[in-house]
Amino acid sequence: MIDDLDRIEQQGRERIASAATLDELRGVEAAILGKRSELATLKKCLADLLPDERRQAGQALNAVRSRLAAALADRRHELEDRERAERFSAERLDLTELTERRRRGHLHLVTQTRDRLEDLFIGMGFTVAEGPEVETDWYNFEALNIPPAHPARGMWDTLYVEHGAEQSTLLRTHTSPVQIRVLQAQQPPIYSVMPGRVYRRDTPDASHLPVFHQIEGLVVDRGISMAHLAGTLEAFTSAYFGGSIHSRLRPSYFPFTEPSAEYDINCIICEGSGCRTCGQTGWLELGGCGMVHPNVFAAVGLDPEEWTGFAFGFGIDRLALMRHGIDDLRELFTNDVRFLEQF
Ligand code: PHE
Numbered sequence: 150m151i152d153d154l155d156r157i158e159q160q161g162r163e164r165i166a167s168a169a170t171l172d173e174l175r176g177v178e179a180a181i182l183g184k185r186s187e188l189a190t191l192k193k194c195l196a197d198l199l200p201d202e203r204r205q206a207g208q209a210l211n212a213v214r215s216r217l218a219a220a221l222a223d224r225r226h227e228l229e230d231r232e233r234a235e236r237f238s239a240e241r242l243d244l245t246e247l248t249e250r251r252r253r254g255h256l257h258l259v260t261q262t263r264d265r266l267e268d269l270f271i272g273m274g275f276t277v278a279e280g281p282e283v284e285t286d287w288y289n290f291e292a293l294n295i296p297p298a299h300p301a302r303g304m305w306d307t308l309y310v311e312h313g314a315e316q317s318t319l320l321r322t323h324t325s326p327v328q329i330r331v332l333q334a335q336q337p338p339i340y341s342v343m344p345g346r347v348y349r350r351d352t353p354d355a356s357h358l359p360v361f362h363q364i365e366g367l368v369v370d371r372g373i374s375m376a377h378l379a380g381t382l383e384a385f386t387s388a389y390f391g392g393s394i395h396s397r398l399r400p401s402y403f404p405f406t407e408p409s410a411e412y413d414i415n416c417i418i419c420e421g422s423g424c425r426t427c428g429q430t431g432w433l434e435l436g437g438c439g440m441v442h443p444n445v446f447a448a449v450g451l452d453p454e455e456w457t458g459f460a461f462g463f464g465i466d467r468l469a470l471m472r473h474g475i476d477d478l479r480e481l482f483t484n485d486v487r488f489l490e491q492f
Contacts, residue, residue, distance in 0.1 A: 150191065150206050154213050157187050161217045165224050174228060178221050188214055242486060258492040259362060259481055262469040263344050266364050269388050270342040273381070275366070278343045280327035283310055286317050288326035292448040293405040301404045306350035308359075320348035324365035325405060328441075328460055331367060332449040337456050338370040344465060355477040362465035369441065369451075369458035375408070378438060378459035386414055390472065393420060397432065406439025406460055417471050426476075433471065436463035 161181040168174040180186060191210060195203050256264070267277050280288075286297075295301050305322035312318040327343035343365040351357045368377065379398055386396040394417060398410035412435050416427035423429040438461035443453035466478055473492065475481070480488055 150194075151209060153187075153191060154209055157181075157191075158213045158217065161213075162220055165217070165220050168224060168228070171225065171228050171232060174221065174224055181217055182214065182221075188217075244486075255492075257481075257489065258469050258473070259466055261492065262472070263362065263364070263465050266389070266465065266468070267342065267344065269385060270366070272388075273384065275340045275342050278327060278331050278341045279345055280321075280324070280330045280343065282321055282346055282348070283312075284319055284321040284326050286319060288329050289319055289321050289323075292329045292445065293325055294442050294444040294448070295404045299404065301402075304403075308348050308350050321345075322349055323347050324363040324462055325460070327365055328367045328405075328445070329449060332369070332445075332451065337451070337458075339458070340368050340370075342366050353479055355479065356467075358466070358478050358482065361478075363436075363462050364465055366438075366461040367441075367458065368460075369456050371456065373440075373457040373459060375440060375459070378410075378440070378461070381459075382412055382438065382461065389468070390414065390417060398438070401437060401439075403437050403439055405442050405445050406437075407442045409437065409439035412436050412438050412461060412463070418474065435467065435471075436461060438462070 164177045164181065165174070168177045182188065188210065195207055195210070198206060255261075271277065289307075290299075290302060291297070307322050308320045309316050310318040310320065324343050324345050324347060327345065331339060331341050331343065345362065345364075346360060347363050348360055349357075351359045353359060366381075368381070375398075379396075382398070383396050386394055394415045396412060396414050399413055401409045401411040403409040413432040414435055415421040416424060416431050416433050418424050418426040419431065421431040423431050427433050438459065441458040441460055446453040446456060466481055469475070469481065470478060
C-alpha cells in the first residue's frame with residue numbers, strides 16, 4: 150500500500166504541474182482527490198487491514214492527500230496570477246504609445262455634435278448665443294411664465310445652489326433661460342441658437358443623465374407662424390439626418406410656448422416601420438417646441454401684438470446617440486478611449 154501511495158503522489162504531482170489552465174487544474178483535482186480517485190479507492194480498502202496496519206496506512210494516506218492538496222493550491226495561485234497578468238496585458242491601454250506614434254486625439258463626440266448643430270443653424274441664418282449654467286429662479290422659471298409654486302415646475306427636477314435667498318439660485322434645468330437673456334440683450338428680429346450644459350436631479354440610466362446638453366432655438370420677428378416652426382425643423386431634420394428622415398409635431402404643453410408641441414422624427418433604425426428602439430411607433434421624440442408665449446414677451450418688455458416667434462429645445466447628447474446608433478447615454482461620459490476613438 151505504501152508503494153501505491155508513493156506512486157499516486159508522484160503521478161499526482163506530475164499531473165498538477167502539467168495543468169496549463171485553471172479549468173484543467175479543476176479536472177486534475179477531481180481526478181486525484183475526488184470520489185472516484187485512486188486515493189478514495191485505497192481509503193475503502195483500509196477497512197480490510199489489521200488495526201495496527203490500518204492506523205499506519207491511514208496516516209500515510211492522509212499525509213499524501215494533504216500534500217497533494219497543498220500542491221494543487223500552489224499551482225492554482227500560480228495559474229491565477231498568470232491568467233490575471235495575461236488579462237491585464239490584453240486589456241492594457243498604452244497611452245504613451247499614442248503620443249510616440251504621434252497619433253492625435255480628437256474632439257469628444259458631444260462636442261463634435263454641438264459643432265455640427267451650430268454649423269447647420271449658422272448655415273440657415275442663425276447666430277449662436279450662450280448663457281450661464283448657474284441661473285436665478287427668475288431666468289430659469291419666472292420669466293418663462295412659470296411663477297413660484299406653479300405645478301409645471303414639477304417638469305424639471307431642479308438642483309439648487311446655496312446662494313442668496315433659499316431656492317433663488319439654481320443650476321439651469323434647460324437652455325430656455327438663454328432665450329430671456331438674448332431677448333434682453335438685443336432687439337428683434339432674432340434668429341439664434343443657444344447650446345449648453347444643463348442639470349437635473351436624475352439618476353443616470355440608459356436615457357437619463359443628471360448633466361446633459363441642450364440646444365435651444367429662438368426666432369422672433371413680425372408675422373412668424375407655426376408653419377415657419379414646422380418648416381425650420383423639417384429643414385434641420387434632413388440637414389442633420391439625411392433626406393430619408395422626416396419630422397412631425399405632436400400637441401404638447403410647455404408654459405413658455407402656446408401652442409406647444411413635441412418634435413418627433415422617423416425612427417433612424419427602422420425608418421418608420423416600427424422596431425424596438427421606437428417602441429413600434431416608427432417615431433422618436435427629440436424635444437419640445439412651440440410659439441413663444443405672450444407672457445414671455447411681456448417679461449422682457451416686448452409687445453406681443455407686434456412680435457411673434459417660435460422656440461425649440463433638443464437634447465444634443467440624444468441627437469449624437471441617434472445619429473450613431475448608440476443605445477446608452479452613459480457611454481458618452483464613461484470616457485473609455487476605446488469607445489470614444491470610434492467617432
Ligand atoms: N425647455 C424645454 C425642456 O427642456 C424644451 C423646450 C424649449 C420646449 C423651447 C419648448 C420651447 O423641456
